[in-house]
Amino acid sequence: MAEIIDGKAIAQKVKTEAAQEAEALRQQGVEPTIAVVLVGDNQASKVYIRNKMLACEQTGIRSLKYELPQSASQQELLELINILAGKKDVHGILVQLPLPQQIDEQAVLRSIPPQKDVDGFHPQNVGCLLTGGHPLTPCTPAGILRLLEETGVNPAGKHCVVLGRSNIVGKPVSILMLEKDATVTICHSKTKNLASMTRQADILIAAVGKPKFVTADMVKEGAVVIDVGMNRDENNKLCGDVDFARVQEKCSVITPVPGGVGPMTVAMLMKNTITAAKMQVKHRE
Secondary structure (H helix, E strand, O other): OOEEOOHHHHHHHHHHHHHHHHHHHHHOOOOOEEEEEEEOOOHHHHHHHHHHHHHHHHHOOEEEEEEEOOOOOHHHHHHHHHHHHOOOOOOEEEEOOOOOOOOOHHHHHHHOOHHHEOOOOOHHHHHHHHHOOOOOOOHHHHHHHHHHHHHOOOOOOOEEEEEOOOOOOHHHHHHHHHHOOOEEEEEOOOOOOHHHHHOOOOEEEEOOOOOOOEOHHHOOOOOEEEEOOOEEOOOOOEEOOEOHHHHOOOOOEEOOOOOOHHHHHHHHHHHHHHHHHHHHHHHHO
């Protein structure tokens, strides 16, 4: 039976570190602050924002919430971001995705100053990730790396197979795993003989958004399995991309859903906000 990674406990450790750093900044007269922007009334987005603001409260980070209606124009959103970009007491700007269809997501992400881009999605920060200098790394991939580190899993020399090629998880986590000296294979919807690829993985990272997509016959005996999925099963219960009950009998280490990668994403957002605040304070000195 696999070791189940306790994402909640590790996330709490990260948030404790962030709280200590936040207190150190306050001693210097700086209150680390994140502005969170919600456009529309997506219920899942509201839950995510509530979790993020609760984490801010727990770590001593000031959070400001800005809400725009579903009908808001792209120009209205860009104007709000421009105002927040000019505020010296706002260190991080997060625009909750997805956005309504009338708004160009990439244009919005590009409008956030790279030094305040706590999601790590600005093209400049993506470029820094590729070239190895990345102070603001996308939160979920950063959280995955921390989970592996805390569990004592060293990616060096191991074959890591990533299911999914999104800009938010698949691509950035592949780059981070390369940095840790893993050999990385990225699989996606057009990959042929998928199961034969996943069975080669020492570390399997599933980020496809399909409930229980990864079955036991797709996993090598003793593999490390990281489940990034957040789905609903046939009984409307939260589940991941991995068939947890069966896969855990075969692998050596596995993350549960909920309680695995999810809490880490929010915790790493706190770390990014602290990092952003430190960078801006240093720049002004």
